[in-house]
Amino acid sequence: MRDLHRRIEQRQALIGVVGLGYVGLLLAVEFARAGFWVIGFDVDAARVAALNRGMCHIPDVDGTVLRQLVESGTFRATGNFDRLADVDAVSICVPTPLRKTKDPDISYVVSAAEQIARTLHTGELVVLESTTYPGTTEELLLPMLESGGLRAGSDFCLAFSPERIDPGNMRYGVHNTPKVMGGITPTCLELATALYRTVVETVVPVSSPRSAELVKLLENTFRAVNIGMVNELAQIANILGVDVWEVIEAAATKPFGFLPFYPGPGLGGHCIPIDPHYLAWKLRAMNYRARFIELASEVNGEMPRFVVNQITLALNERGKCVNGAHILVLGVAYKRDVGDVREAPAVDVIELLRERHACVTYADSHVPVLTLADATLYAKPLCDEILDAADCVVILTDHTDVDYEWVACRASLVVDTRNATAKATQIDLGDHVWRLVRPAYRPRPLTCHPGTTPSRPDQPACSSPMQTTPDALRLSQVEAQIQYNEARGL
Numbered sequence: 001m002r003d004l005h006r007r008i009e010q011r012q013a014l015i016g017v018v019g020l021g022y023v024g025l026l027l028a029v030e031f032a033r034a035g036f037w038v039i040g041f042d043v044d045a046a047r048v049a050a051l052n053r054g055m056c057h058i059p060d061v062d063g064t065v066l067r068q069l070v071e072s073g074t075f076r077a078t079g080n081f082d083r084l085a086d087v088d089a090v091s092i093c094v095p096t097p098l099r100k101t102k103d104p105d106i107s108y109v110v111s112a113a114e115q116i117a118r119t120l121h122t123g124e125l126v127v128l129e130s131t132t133y134p135g136t137t138e139e140l141l142l143p144m145l146e147s148g149g150l151r152a153g154s155d156f157c158l159a160f161s162p163e164r165i166d167p168g169n170m171r172y173g174v175h176n177t178p179k180v181m182g183g184i185t186p187t188c189l190e191l192a193t194a195l196y197r198t199v200v201e202t203v204v205p206v207s208s209p210r211s212a213e214l215v216k217l218l219e220n221t222f223r224a225v226n227i228g229m230v231n232e233l234a235q236i237a238n239i240l241g242v243d244v245w246e247v248i249e250a251a252a253t254k255p256f257g258f259l260p261f262y263p264g265p266g267l268g269g270h271c272i273p274i275d276p277h278y279l280a281w282k283l284r285a286m287n288y289r290a291r292f293i294e295l296a297s298e299v300n301g302e303m304p305r306f307v308v309n310q311i312t313l314a315l316n317e318r319g320k321c322v323n324g325a326h327i328l329v330l331g332v333a334y335k336r337d338v339g340d341v342r343e344a345p346a347v348d349v350i351e352l353l354r355e356r357h358a359c360v361t362y363a364d365s366h367v368p369v370l371t372l373a374d375a376t377l378y379a380k381p382l383c384d385e386i387l388d389a390a391d392c393v394v395i396l397t398d399h400t401d402v403d404y405e406w407v408a409c410r411a412s413l414v415v416d417t418r419n420a421t422a423k424a425t426q427i428d429l430g431d432h433v434w435r436l437v438r439p440a441y442r443p444r445p446l447t448c449h450p451g452t453t454p455s456r457p458d459q460p461a462c463s464s465p466m467q468t469t470p471d472a473l474r475l476s477q478v479e480a481q482i483q484y485n486e487a488r489g490l
Helices: 002-009 024-033 045-052 063-072 081-086 107-119 136-146 186-196 209-240 244-251 275-285 291-316 345-355 384-389 404-410 420-424 477-487
Strands: 014-018 037-041 075-078 089-092 125-128 157-160 179-183 203-206 326-330 359-363 369-371 376-378 392-395 414-416
Touching (some): 002 186, 024 037, 063 075, 089 107, 179 209, 186 203, 203 209, 209 244, 209 291, 291 345, 291 414, 326 345, 345 369, 359 376
Parallel strands (some): 014 037, 089 125, 326 359, 392 414
């Protein structure tokens, strides 16, 4: 172990990274930039070939830097796992998705561990970064790696350090995000800490891998539960006729004891919708029910359907139905300014709308192609014509490259699930803009014809083809259609 510690300090160690996705490639590049020779392992042959040509599939990785590392030979990608026999330390950064039953799928971790165990040698360091349930490192990886006769802490080292990658975050990356580390033994912790301190400013040691595994789950369960709470608050505000965004912003003025979270169309990404279920699954096996996690998952999982119901109501109040309506979705990525659609709620919203026979198109400069269960959609360029043609524009992801004041002025009906229009406009939005919930106020009486469409962002739209009283908001779809026709003199 002392020899590896010395080679780490002198940057002579050969580092392996298994899994070259959002987490693994960023880590591999950081190790290579720190002066190590790095081999990246991946089962995707096309990805390996592209990386060895200096072509990067991860937006957060600087393509110029990657090409320089490849050209210098500092970083190479391979699908030949026999090369694991050459590495001094290896980090496992493979996916850990959920099965349809919400049970953890750790098959990628098992596969990686099998390959590492096959070539494990004395003095090697193994670090698991993939998010998983508490106990995975000690109950799963440790027996697999010790099956060949080597012992952790004396012959090799094993640790867990949860990844903390936030795609699209320009402020915090691998280097300046503190890294939690738990080792099987003190020696394992010391060696893993020594390696990661070469690329991370702050390493936070904890007493065990199990504690480190729970740290990651706490971080994302905290967010999932609080987002679930405000998503339910949005539904409550909708029933009470209150502006949920105003309520949250006012509460956020309290300088202590409050942390603002914001509602939306549902959870997305590779962490928050998934990680809490790992903890819930582990606890069910121990005869304990994680009630907060289950309830938050239920509420968050209902949000795409809530959004579709709001779209339906908004259309009905204008004498239209979802069936046959032309609906334009703005943004399908799971978060702002990224092209990642993993677990994106936009997919659920679009599929629910298509089930109701809506004609759905989408615009997203970050996602040119969107694959659904039964169809493939292609992004449309956002322009006057596509906004004019839409019966309803639905904002699901608030990318910063969209002029939301223009959208609010041009579109005849907007359902904004991200409060993007309010943050971007200085005009009276009117009740043609639903900010996730039904508008909580009634604008001034109409002075324009119901069919009028604004032509420029600096020309505010008329608010609605008809004025709707609070009592009318509770009318059935048929009564709403009758009232709409009467307002038009039909």
